Amino acid sequence: MSTDLEKFLAQPGRGELIADVRRQIDEAGVTYIYLQFVSVTGRIMGKGIPAQHWERFAHDGFQLVYGATANLFTDRHGDYIGYGAEARELVGVPDADTFCVLPWDRQTARVFCTLFRGKEEDVAPGGYLTSDCRGNLRRIHQEFEAETGLHLRVGTEPEMMWLKLNPDGTPSVEGRTKPYCYHIDQFAELQPLIHRVIEYGQAMGLDMIQGDHEDAPGQLELNWQFDRAEITADRLTTYRQICKQVGREFGVYPCFMPKPFMGVSANGCHHNISLWEGDTNAFLPEGENPRMPSKIGLTAIAGLLEHLDALTCLSSPTVNSYRRLWDTGFWAPLYADWGFQNRTTALRVSAPGRFEYRSVDSSVNPYLSMAGLIAAMHDGIRRNLDPGPPEERNIYDAMAQGKEIRRIPMTLGDALSALRKDEVIRGALPGDMYTVFEHYKRDEWERFCAAVTDWDVKEYLDILP
Numbered sequence: 001m002s003t004d005l006e007k008f009l010a011q012p013g014r015g016e017l018i019a020d021v022r023r024q025i026d027e028a029g030v031t032y033i034y035l036q037f038v039s040v041t042g043r044i045m046g047k048g049i050p051a052q053h054w055e056r057f058a059h060d061g062f063q064l065v066y067g068a069t070a071n072l073f074t075d076r077h078g079d080y081i082g083y084g085a086e087a088r089e090l091v092g093v094p095d096a097d098t099f100c101v102l103p104w105d106r107q108t109a110r111v112f113c114t115l116f117r118g119k120e121e122d123v124a125p126g127g128y129l130t131s132d133c134r135g136n137l138r139r140i141h142q143e144f145e146a147e148t149g150l151h152l153r154v155g156t157e158p159e160m161m162w163l164k165l166n167p168d169g170t171p172s173v174e175g176r177t178k179p180y181c182y183h184i185d186q187f188a189e190l191q192p193l194i195h196r197v198i199e200y201g202q203a204m205g206l207d208m209i210q211g212d213h214e215d216a217p218g219q220l221e222l223n224w225q226f227d228r229a230e231i232t233a234d235r236l237t238t239y240r241q242i243c244k245q246v247g248r249e250f251g252v253y254p255c256f257m258p259k260p261f262m263g264v265s266a267n268g269c270h271h272n273i274s275l276w277e278g279d280t281n282a283f284l285p286e287g288e289n290p291r292m293p294s295k296i297g298l299t300a301i302a303g304l305l306e307h308l309d310a311l312t313c314l315s316s317p318t319v320n321s322y323r324r325l326w327d328t329g330f331w332a333p334l335y336a337d338w339g340f341q342n343r344t345t346a347l348r349v350s351a352p353g354r355f356e357y358r359s360v361d362s363s364v365n366p367y368l369s370m371a372g373l374i375a376a377m378h379d380g381i382r383r384n385l386d387p388g389p390p391e392e393r394n395i396y397d398a399m400a401q402g403k404e405i406r407r408i409p410m411t412l413g414d415a416l417s418a419l420r421k422d423e424v425i426r427g428a429l430p431g432d433m434y435t436v437f438e439h440y441k442r443d444e445w446e447r448f449c450a451a452v453t454d455w456d457v458k459e460y461l462d463i464l465p
Contacts, residue, residue, distance in 0.1 A: 003126030005116040008093060009059065017096035018058045025051045025109070028101050034110040035062055035094055038134045038237060039071050040082075040436050041317070042365035046092065046113065061093040061116070069115070069131040070436050075443035076450065082131060082436035088118040090129050098234065103203035104245050112234060114138075130431030133367035138230045140371045140428060144378055150282055150296070152374055155226030155272040155354075156236055160243065160362055161260065162190060162218040163253040171253035175217020179264045187213040190220060193250050197222060200242045206235050216264040218255075226272065229374070233366035236269075258316075258361035259323035266324035266332075267362035271315075273373060274354040275300060284353045291340050292390075293349060301338050301347055301355065302387035303380020304373070308336045308346055308359065310422035312408045313415035314372045315360040317441060319448045322411050324361055333358035335399075336406040337391045344395040346408060359408060368429065368437070375428040413445045 002010070024030070035057060036046035047062050065072065066083040068090070073081050092113040099111045115132035119125050128135055145151045162176045177186040187194075190213070198208045201224065211222035224235060243254035259266040275282045275296060283297035293301065304311065316322065325332045331343045338347035338355070350356040360369060379385075391398055399405060409415035416438065419425060426434050 003116075003119075004128045005061075005091060005093070005119070005126035008114060008116070014096065018055060021058070021096050021099045021111075022054060024099060024101070025054060028106060028109075030101060030109045031107045032109075033099075034108065035092060035113050036110055037069075037092060037113045037115055037132065038365070038367060039069055040131065040133060040365065040368075040433075040440055041071060042237070042240075042363070042367075043071055044237060044241060045069075045071070051109075058094050058096060061091040061113075063089040063091060063118075066090050066129070066131065066432075069129070069133075069432075070440055073440070075439065076447050081439045081443065082432065088121060090132075091116040091118060091126075100204050100238075102245075103200045104249070110241075130433050131436045133365060133371075133433060134230075134233070136428075136430060136433055137233060137367040137371045140374055140430075141229055144374050148378070148381065149277050150275045150381075152229040152370065152377070153226050153274050153276055154229045154232045154366075154370060154373075155223070156232060156366065157221055157223065157268060157270040157272070158236060158239060158362065159214055159219060159221045159265075159267040159269065161216060161255040161257075161267060162193065162220065162247070163255050163260075164218075165251055165253055171255065173260055175219065175261075176252055177213065177218050179215055179217045179219070180213065181215030182212050184213075187211075187220075190218075193246055193252065194220070194222065196246045196249065197239075197242055200246065201239060204238050204242065206239060214265060216261055216266070218252075219265070219267065229370040230367075233370055236366045256362040258318065258321045258363050259327065262323070262327055266327070268324075268358070269360045269362050269364050269366075271357045271360050271366075271369065271373065272350060272354050273357060275377065281353045283355070290352060291349065293353075293355070296381060297355070298387055299380045299383075299385050300377035301380070302385030303376045303378065303383075304347060304357065305336050305338065305387055306380060306385060307372075307376040307422055307425050309406075309409055309415070309418035310425035311357075311369075311372050311376055312359050313412070313419040313441070314425070314428075315357070315364050315369045316415065317365065317368075317412075318361075318363045319412050319444060321361050321363060322409075325408075325410055334407055334410075335395050336408060337395060338387055339391040342391055342395070345391055349390070371428040372425050375424050379424045411445075412441065413449075416441055416445060 066087045070081040094111045101109045114135045115129040117127045164174045207225035247254040286294045333346040337345040348356040
């Protein structure tokens with residue numbers, strides 16, 4: 001029986017795609033290629049090759065230690081996260097249709113890769129590597145579409161902050177602009193940088209559509225057109241890569257930390273989601289109420305609410321993510337409820353045919369968050385869950401009037417516990433993926449708990465007598 005790797009290499013039309021990439025290499029004068037994949041935390045990992053060896057690596061792939069999917073980090077006890085030193089090597093094979101010349105260095109291109117287990121493994125040799133978050137999303141989405149006839153389309157709101165650099169080149173915790181939301185003059189301060197981001201984004205396939213200055217220092221949100229989940233996840237990864245390059249060119253630091261400042265809004269990355277059957281939006285209202293989602297839409301909302309605690313671990317995946325929830329007064333989505341244009345709930349029907357999942361921040365790995373969303377909505381549809389009536393009131397007013405509503409996890413530790421208990425969302429992290437994610441994030445939480453911070457010193461240094 002053929003292995004997953006052998007089937008992947010034998011896909012119809014793959015040879016033609018590889019030959020087309022060679023034509024692009026020669027026409028553009030490309031001399032170097034990044035063969036890249038995405039780690040558990042959303043980092044871009046991989047190897048570089050001279051372009052004359054493209055066909056060799058397109059057919060045979062490259063090898064790299066399994067632990068690269070966990071950034072090759074060690075935990076607080078000195079153990080490699082996810083995989084030990086004895087683990088064999090993965091095989092990364094280029095997805096030729098993702099080849100793209102880098103607009104800031106036209107001698108260099110990048111191509112995303114799918115990861116496989118080593119060919120010599122005792123168990124499942126040449127099988128899909130389940131710690132490949134990008135490959136997992138594509139396969140989970142394909143299975144969902146095969147079973148339901150539906151597919152997920154997503155648009156993101158990728159907020160981030162442009163920070164000043166210190167004289168030594170390190171980033172300062174100071175934004176390049178003032179914290180004035182939607183202020184065109186502050187937007188104009190960053191316009192040269194914005195032009196460059198848009199130029200590079202359009203060159204790399206992002207259909208840039210709008211942007212604004214948000215209400216934190218140096219905070220921008222630049223948007224591109226929504227698409228299928230796996231395409232949008234690739235584009236968000238590409239956008240981050242673009243911002244890092246533009247930061248180098250302009251002497252500024254692109255910050256994707258969720259909460260570098262208290263007292264102003266954090267960096268969110270809301271996911272605007274809809275399910276489609278072919279080219280038909282399955283969330284569009286069916287009845288007399290022009291705001292009420294379809295039956296499928298309501299069951300999908302119910303699935304998200306059912307699994308919101310575990311989903312929070314995937315969409316707010318760092319210790320710092322939860323500073324966003326504790327800093328009051330900034331519409332942070334603390335409560336598991338839904339409503340029309342209700343920014344005080346975790347789910348907001350933002351327009352007919354789509355709703356906004358708000359418990360996401362800028363540190364998110366979109367391949368994990370979108371796989372989790374598919375799993376949650378699939379469960380809601382399969383079980384025909386009911387989300388209850390939409391909450392029209394400010395959620396805090398509703399609670400003051402006696403409504404009981406569940407709060408989402410307020411620390412990474414609580415979110416990890418919720419994920420451990422939720423088999424549906426854990427199913428979106430198959431095989432090694434959950435092991436790697438849990439190990440990495442549990443260690444992050446433990447390292448935080450074991451740290452003495454400036455707050456500790458200020459609070460307790462003179463505690464007695």
